[in-house]
Amino acid sequence: MDRTCRARMVAAPPRRAPRPADPCALVLFGATGDLTHRLVIPALYNLSRTNALPESFALIGVARGRTTTQAWRDDLRGSLEKYIGGAIDETAWRRLADRMRFFPGDLSDPGFYEALRGQLDAMPETRGNAIFYLAVAAQLFCTVTQNLSAAHLLDQPLDEEGVQKHWRRIVIEKPFGHDLASARDLNARLQKIVSEDQIFRIDHFLGKDTVRSIMAFRFGNGLFEPIWNRDRIDHVQITAAETVGVETRGKFYEQTGALRDMLPNHLLTLMSMVAMEAPVRFDAPNILAKKAEVLAAIPEVAPDCAVRGQYGPGEVLGRAKQRYRDEPNVAQDSGVETYVAMRLEIDNWRWAGVPFYLRTGKHLAKRLTEIAIRFKPAPSTPFRDCVDEMRPNWLHLRIAPDEGISLRFEIKRPGPAMDLASVRMEFRYDDWFPKEPNIGYETLIHDVMTGDQTLFMRGDMVEQTWRIVQPVLDAWAEDADVPAYASGGAGPEQADALLAREGRRWLPIEA
Template sequence: MEPAPEAKPAGPCAMVIFGAGGDLTKRLVVPALYNLATSKLLPKDFVLIGVDVADLTTDQWRENLSKMMQSFLAGGGEFTPESIDPSAWDGLIGNMSYLRGDFADDGTFKKLGDVLQKTEDDRHTGGNVLFYLAVADRFFGPVVDKIAAAGLADEQDGKRWRRVIVEKPFGHSLESAKALNQRLLKVLREDQIYRIDHFLGKETVQSIMAIRFANGFFEPIWNRDHVDQVQITVAETVGVERRGKFYEQTGALRDMVPNHLFQLLTMIAMEPPTSFDPDAVRDRKADVMKAIPPASLDCAVRGQYGRGEVEGHPVVDYRHEPDVSPTSSAETYVALKLEIDSWRWAGVPFYLRTGKSMSKRWTEIAIQFRRAPLSIFQGTDVSHMAPNWLVLQIQPDEGISFQFQVKRPGQTVALAPVKSSFAYKDWFPPSANVGYETLIYDCMIGDATLFQRADMVEAGWRIVQPVLDGWAAEKPADFPNYAAGSSGPKAADDLLANDGERSWRPIGNPI
């Protein structure tokens, strides 16, 4: 196998994290920056500035982050490096500084401007700045307004770049998403806004276009003539943990579907782009979203987990989680059936499901191809043929498998389904990855391919808004309706069974 071409380090820049003392910064953003440093992809001239209201000094902030990295190592896990590279870590924290400030205070942004000017002068960042909004979504608009009002978004006629990373949730409804887009676009250009979705940092997800468009045998059968159905599953074993207040206001549909699941769907269903130019790719993904009719209540299932056991550990029901109402109607599970009104996909159902406190942590995209006709096997013992499946497994183990039929050994004609599989870990050297490395690097080099545009965000909310409205108008009468540690409510099984012989693939079915 030929070695992959090496990526070049990003150009000089400063990165400002609003919400520097938060969980997202400590668990994901800073570890991702460390992994970029060990991969030699961080700029040589790089400065990290943390902004938060917490009363910390730069040394205290650095110490907190160092403790978090040590806890990664002590806890193990699939994304952690075996040991910290002291030179890479020391180099990273040596380029960190902390600014205490209230996001509502104009003075905070005046001080930040002074710090950025000093880094430009002393550290040769070229005036390039990446602002990361690792804050609650209610701060997105106000922080961006103040960035712009302080002149920090000004690119000085292209002499420098200024970009903003916005975390999810990007709105809570179609109306709020439109309002947020309008607010941001008053002070920023679309090409300055990077709406981040860490699912798109997974290797298997990034490989979808390569699988489809770099292999001559897939694309000719990637259509309604050959595909029977598509299933997208994002199952989590964790419950809501300490996020009860957030989940009570959000629920599984808002939290997962318009962003994570729809991004996976568009990469499977998009037409071939004319190039890998970011807007060429995003145009095709937007076309998919615009071709999906609004979801019907009849094709939507909601669930809430009750008491059960997950991986051998007892789990309380959702309504007894901290900060959750004992009569809560918030869904912790959602399943949808969608269709795409296009020449390629007309009549092919796309089934989406996601849930918390499920039997296993599992994310996959499964494409079932149409069954071959049985007529050739008349007069044999073959009375049924298992379908062919192409499965893209995203987590916990990234890889691809294909299920097909072979003849069983022996004197009679009998078939058996077998699998051919590929796992990334078996072919490529392991690399520490929290899912944010590629995305942060892409922001630094100005590649927006893996990020949503305003029209894509609004199209996603348009699809799910009728379901949100219907569920808000009628409270569920059967919550909780699935046990923790199960695969979800019976109504989700019925959603597929009503379409004939279809059923969900077992969660945790290995590649």
């Protein structure tokens, strides 16, 4: 039996205002691309809607082509409603659109960057502050950065009193390399050009409220922190399940796969937030240091502790789906995985012996991103006459689609007999707080404007995540045998065996 108890609201102090963002220009490379339409412009629009953009702000869109500023605005306006999931606030859109201008150019042409510097110099209202957002292919990261540096667009000069005149920052989208060697090479090349505090490696997962509240939940409650360790926790499951397939991204996915796409950034970052020690202060240097300690303590994953799969035909949410190999731009004999499951451990005092199970996949039965923590069950001795085995308590930190936190525990069922039943106490963000427009990038872009790197990856952290999974990548490169799983299910049966050999089971993924 499983019934849900809703959390009730209690009095709360007024919300603290976020730190105001500095005046700045955001130079958006890849301004006509899919990422710009789906995420960047909707996030900037939502910041405009909540009055979180700087008073003095400019958006310069950079891409090849002969489009005009007005045509670029109209194109983005035409797709905005689709991605924000509702009607457009025309006042908020106009506030953003009036600050947008399109600046076409060839990213390999040094002369273009000289002209771009002239554009920025002609905007005194931004006080020389600039963000260079690289929403472009990964192979262009270093090319663009080197050209920006050569044109002195990344300089942060000091005045006569040693005070920085303005700041310059770079935003880089994943993937941050495709293996350990390429990640090290990318970091080395970038860090020769700019300092680490100028680089913002963005991951939209980390902008979700539930992700950011993990630390508040752990360290702000005396109830949970004392039991957040190997003494009381049996294991942790981190799931990122998707109902969508690769859709139009076949060409990208053939070069990437589920492991590269999801493990080194999304899932291992979530794992580090769950497992980190308490920071001395809640600021970027201290929080990043604690997350980095966790990643450094995770041993490399042995190939026999990882499972992969590729979706075959099936039915997802009532609709027939084709196999991965029949998707556009996918090879008929493709050995690319669309599902990954792994078993990891953390070799430190708090977590020694506690397995962390991570899984992600496409064309699964349900869209779900959550962290599930299974506590060790209570001794059954007092209840030996009424239960065969005590059921464990579960804590769920749900990141998508319905952000919230739930706790499963045992109570006595009404009646004369001592009969236990499982119930679930649940908190949902939408029940407690007014729903605000959010796609996950708003907080991250605002943090770039304020220089807060708390929710971003340092270069050494990126390298640690690739170190952890590199043995699996190497082993899979030598073996083209990828098990198939039916679309609309929970993944390949080999993933179940990964837990079954230790007497555990995955939580179900059911529509």
